[in-house]
Amino acid sequence: MVSEFILKNSVEKLIMEEKLFIPLIQFSSDGLILCNRKNLKILMMNNNAKTLLDLCPHEEKEKLCDILESEKIDRLLTGETINLEIGGMPVEIHSAVMGTYIWLFIVDFTDVIRIENLSQKTLELNRELIGVFHEYGDDTLMVTDSKGNIEFAGEKISKTCGVASNYFVGKNVYDVEREGIFVPSVSVKVLETKQSQVVIQKTRIGEELVSVSAPVLNEDGEIEKVVSVTRDYSTQMKISKMIAELGESEAFDHILSEQAEDKIVTCNDTMFEIKTLVKMIAPTKATVLINGETGTGKEVIARYIYSLSDRKDQPFIKVNCGTISPSIVESELFGYEEGSFTGANKGGKIGLVEAANGGTLFLDEISELPIEQQVKLLHVLQEKMLIRVGGTQEIGLDIRVIAAANKDLEEQVSLGNFREDLYYRLNVIPIRIPPLRERKEDIPLLSKHFFKRFCAAYKKDMQLSNNAVSALEEYSWPGNIRQLENTIERLVLTTPKPTITADDLPEMFKSQENRKKVKISQITRLDQAIEEVEKELIKMALDEYGTTVKAAEALGVNQSTVSRKIAQYGLKEYLDRS
Incomplete structure (x- = not known):
């Protein structure tokens, strides 16, 4: 000064x-x-x-x-x-x-008063928004009323959209979206769903923004305000896309060296957007719900959020809700006092939730949590305190919750297996991790990443051939990244020669390669040939995906079409085996 x-x-x-x-x-x-x-x-x-x-x-x-x-x-x-x-x-x-x-x-003193006034407005909106205001500042905030009329917009939003600083106030987000100022509008999605939303926006001048938005509800559960926070990550996204467009070998070497210390190795656009979102939300206390198939790396994402947060020096407690016996899940999660039940430890025991106090609680396979414990978990998340089994004293909590599920929780809610109120409480920041078959461009990158790691771990001097990588890239990977990692480790350990080729891959890769080829031994009617090809394709899809829904999605047709063809070609027995 x-x-x-x-x-x-x-x-x-x-x-x-x-x-x-x-x-x-x-x-x-x-x-x-x-x-x-x-x-x-x-x-x-x-x-x-x-x-x-x-x-x-x-x-x-x-x-x-x-x-x-x-x-x-x-x-x-x-x-x-x-x-x-x-x-x-x-x-x-x-x-x-x-x-x-x-x-x-x-x-x-004008700026000080302006900030005080805005802070007061934030206090009036919702006490939970105070953290958002202090974390991001007013320059990236947008506030709308219940009809989408913009009441406040920060200056940085105007700059990234290429409009004057006074452009937004008084306009409606539906009109702004139609004009293409930013698309899609995260506020519109919140108004239509009454749920928190995260989107990647494109502005009129070509910038790419990550926007997180949450509704502010009144006592009747109706939206009063919508508050959004925006971050400009267009430069990072452009760099990622440029790297992805380089020559394969050069790109892979460059990305692997750049991401050597990173938690997520990728050149996929969707995964890069997830990384960008993680960097944005990691410093906050917002609850995160990660959804994805088994083996897609949900725990990796959770630990990545933790490593970038201000809680990285505090406990990270993982709870696999699917592996705890229903009979002891309450005492394991919430702890118990001495003498609360037969066999209880002298002095009682601290629960896993309480063990995470001050840090991060990762609830894996949250869909497997019994309904009775879902009620208690909801109370803990709402009140920020718990009472141990057999106890009367309330214990205050300061935890950041990250939940993960490999099932569709919305579907579980509709089936009555998961509480709706807990689902909405967890689904503040939703992250969907795509399966490996939807990010094919990452398979060569991940293969080389795991290959280098295992060669170093087992002191092996080996090479992974291009034809082996191509064969790996063509596989559907029902077990996702975990299956790929295990496959690469097995190849490094069991291949007796210095270069791994396609011939060294397990039989499932070779059979898939053979089944891709259509063999014609004699001239036949075209309609009969089409039937044979259809039958083989349906068999392959059922073999890989196991259900008619996923098979139909892979074949690019309706489920009803697949079901009809199964009946037409007598493949029901094959479906039962799948």
Whole structure:
């Protein structure tokens, strides 16, 4: 600060060093005035002081009493701070008395008042939004009413959308979306679903934004406001896409070296968007719900969020809800007091939820949690406290919750297997991890990543051939990344030669390669050939995906079409085997 620098040096020395002194005064962001304490003669005044005191730029004042009232000058001489309103603008004047001199520091208080007012608005909206305000600042916030009319929009949103700073206020988000200012509108999605949403937006000028939005509900459960936070990650996204478009070998080497210390190795657009979102939400306390098939890396994402958060030095407690016996799940999760049941440990036991206090609680396979414990978990999440089994004392909690499921929780809610209120409580920031078959471009990258790791771990000097990588890329990977990792480890350990080729892969890869080829031994009717191809394709799809729904999705047809063809070609027995 200029003031700190001045206070540490004698005024006389600064006046003598005029070449240093004048720029220091003139380029200060505060208004600065130097006066003689005895006769109040003004020795120096910068332009900001003239502006803040509403003086003409070329007007020179001889004494401090020409500017301020005697009563205010007396207060400044004692070191007191005074507040003034000049030309309708609030200013604050601080003083520093140094021997025969007095420094006045004049501060524009407009921004402080604006931030206080905005903070008060945030308080009125919802106490849970205070964290959002303090975390992101007002420049990335947008607030709408229950009909989508924009009440507030931060300046950075205007810049990334290429519009004037006063463009948004008063407009409706539905109209803004139709005009293509930003698409899609996260606020529109919240208004239509009454749930928190995360989207990747594109603006009119081509920028890409990550927007997180949450509804503010009244006592009747109706939306009162929608608050959104936006972050501009267009540069990172462009770099990722450029890397993905490089030559294969060069791209892989570059990405692997860049991501060597990262938790997520990818060149897939969807996964990169997930990484971007994780970096955005990691510093907050927001609850995250990760959904994906078995083996897609849900725990990796959870630990990645944890590693980037301000809780990374606190506990990370993983709870696999599917592996705890229903008979002891309550005591394992919430702990118990001494004597609460037969066989209870002397002194009681702390539960896994309480063990995560101050840190992060990762609830894996949350869909497997018994309904009775879902009720207690919901209470813990809402009240931020728990009572141990057999106890009466409430224990306060400060935990960040990340949940994961390999089942569709919305479907589980409709089936009555999962509480709707708990689902909405967990589904604040939803993250869906795509299966490996939907991110084929990552298979070569991940294969080489695992290959390098296992070669180093087992001290092997080996190569992974391109034809082996191509065969791996063509496989559907029902076990996803976990299956790929295990396959690569097995190849490194069991291949006796220095280069792994397609011939060294397990039989399932070879049979798939053979089944891809259509063999024609003689001329036949075209309609009969089509039937044979259809039968083989349906058999392959059922073999790989196990259900008519997923088989239909892979074949690009309706489920009813697959079911009809199964009946037509007599493949029901084959479906039962799948």
